[in-house]
Amino acid sequence: MKRKRKIPLVVLSDVHLGTYGCHAVELLQYLKSINPKTLVLNGDIIDMWSFSKRYFPIAHMNVLRHIIKMSNLGTRVIYITGNHDEALRKYSDFILGNFELVDKLILDLDGKKTWIFHGDVFDSSTKGYAKVLAKLGGKGYDLLILINSLINWVLTALGKEKRSFSKMIKDSVKKAVSFVSNFETTAAEIAIQKKYSYVVCGHIHKPQMKIVENEHGKVLYLNSGDWIENLTALEYKKEKWSIYHYKKSDYSNQDHKEDKVDNDIVNKILS
DSSP states (O other): OOOOEEEEEEEEOOOOBTSTTOOHHHHHHHHHTEEEEEEEEESOSBOTTTOBTTBOOHHHHHHHHHHHHHHHTTOEEEEEOOSTTGGGGGGTTEEETTEEEESEEEEEETTEEEEEEOSGGGOGGGSHHHHHHHHHHHHHHHHHHHHHHHHHHHHHHTTOOOOOHHHHHHHHOHHHHHHHHHHHHHHHHHHHHTTOSEEEEOSSOOOEEEEEEETTEEEEEEEOOOTTTTOEEEEEETTEEEEEEOOGGGGTTOOOOOOOOOHHHHHHHHO
16 A cells, blocks of 8 residues: 655545535545645535435545544644535534634645635625526536446446546536636635735636736636546645646555544534
């Protein structure tokens, strides 16, 4: 078994546990391969919009178990609420041992102010009547992901490369491309105004790392992507950021023993 990589800070978001599109097995492999000092869960970790006790596989439960284990072993785990897990916002500023629940986070990384938040505050589709429509759209998205998974199973069996049809559809829609651009620009401009060096978001399922500059200054904009289509995370080490991309070949020899964590703790999270 490979030694765990020691990383000062890891940020991941948009896992959507409880949905068919969630790559929980792959995420658990990644989590078992790292030993972060701080793990930031930047929203939409548990998909409470689509949550059903009829569908919450053991693989999804094991992700929660392992995160709790990491916290028990000394990793500082900070859960930032998103729109799909917004029900947790009434418990914001809750702290238990190494676990914290917040709505946004400001960190000092080697003397540089870092602003981390999910990003749904910029999205009008997560509010009011539009939110209901977004939820209905989410059901269709889940169905598309499920169909995509079946097609990819066939493609893999035929020795062909997997394809993401939902990603292709989103990338081809001009409004979606415009929204992503506006989202990134808005987050960056506010961060520049607040004199932050880094701004870290999730929400739009698009991993990104780029410098945004205007007449008032510049900021490094980062997005952790997701574990539905891109299977990405952000890692900060030696004063540098990088985007981690999951590769199945990296985990061929990983130990698959199940973590032993008190099930009562996990059940309380889901109840």
